[in-house]
Amino acid sequence: MEQVTREDFQVIDNCLMIRLPEEIDHHGAGLICESADRLLLREDVCNVVFDFENTRFMDSSGIGIIMGRYRKISCFGGKVYAIHADRQIQRILRLSGLNKIVEVLES
Amino acid sequence: MKNEMELIFDAVSDNEGFARVAVAAFVSHLNPTLEEISDIKTAVSEAVTNAIIHGYENLYGYIRPGEMTYKERSGTNSGKVWLHCTLEEDMLHIEVRDKGKGIDNVERAMEPLFTTKPELERSGMGFAFMEAFMDDLEVESRPGEGTIVRMKKKMGVGDWIGGEE
Numbered sequence: 001m002e003q004v005t006r007e008d009f010q011v012i013d014n015c016l017m018i019r020l021p022e023e024i025d026h027h028g029a030g031l032i033c034e035s036a037d038r039l040l041l042r043e044d045v046c047n048v049v050f051d052f053e054n055t056r057f058m059d060s061s062g063i064g065i066i067m068g069r070y071r072k073i074s075c076f077g078g079k080v081y082a083i084h085a086d087r088q089i090q091r092i093l094r095l096s097g098l099n100k101i102v103e104v105l106e107s
Numbered sequence: 108m109k110n111e112m113e114l115i116f117d118a119v120s121d122n123e124g125f126a127r128v129a130v131a132a133f134v135s136h137l138n139p140t141l142e143e144i145s146d147i148k149t150a151v152s153e154a155v156t157n158a159i160i161h162g163y164e165n166l167y168g169y170i171r172p173g174e175m176t177y178k179e180r181s182g183t184n185s186g187k188v189w190l191h192c193t194l195e196e197d198m199l200h201i202e203v204r205d206k207g208k209g210i211d212n213v214e215r216a217m218e219p220l221f222t223t224k225p226e227l228e229r230s231g232m233g234f235a236f237m238e239a240f241m242d243d244l245e246v247e248s249r250p251g252e253g254t255i256v257r258m259k260k261k262m263g264v265g266d267w268i269g270g271e272e
Binding site: 025029067 | 127
């Protein structure tokens with residue numbers, strides 16, 4: 001299965017943009033967390049934007065990824081956003097209660 | 108109509124995607140809705156991931172190109188996950204079984220947000236998702252012997268796309 005690459009992580013102003021892969025599960029989650037955290041430490045990043053444009057599948061591992069990043073940035077006043085989330089992804093965000101900490105932006 | 112299949116595969120995370128796609132293909136002739144397929148894939152993914160990282164405590168790891176597999180390193184076979192599906196008319200039964208460490212307290216394990224592996228950034232939502240996306244969930248576990256997760260879902264009752272909103 002395809003894994004994330006360096007190009008999927010971009011820092012724009014104070015936002016870390018993460019382009020998520022087609023399928024988000026435990027297998028690929030470790031690499032996404034590692035790559036994101038490296039940038040969160042290094043750069044002057046305040047907010048994180050998860051881009052679900054290419055994502056067709058996500059299980060609870062995705063919830064773990066978002067919750068973990070939220071914990072790291074929320075104590076400094078950072079926010080977490082989700083963009084391009086399809087109906088199924090939005091359903092999973094709702095079901096896990098994550099829609100309370102993640103702002104889902106309609107595009 | 109009755110149809111049955113069983114898969115036995117190594118408890119490595121590479122097989123999580125394989126397992127859920129296999130079950131989705133198994134029910135594809137019923138013309139399931141996208142939502143039904145997505146529900147089933149999520150539930151299978153949760154159950155198989157649990158077997159791999161909790162049942163076998165992630166012992167067998169990833170298969171990375173160029174790296175030795177668990178079998179090559181240790182000379183013993185890695186643990187296996189059994190995935191058994193039965194389709195009786197429009198009722199899908201899925202059983203995911205491992206011979207791993209088992210669960211001490213099934214009731215607590217099924218509580219939303221409870222996880223024994225916060226360091227792996229697990230959300231603790233696995234069983235909650237299985238319950239939400241399937242019609243029925245049963246967990247049978249004996250410490251030291253392994254765990255069996257049984258799920259049921261009636262197919263063909265999903266809304267048409269866009270029917271809900």
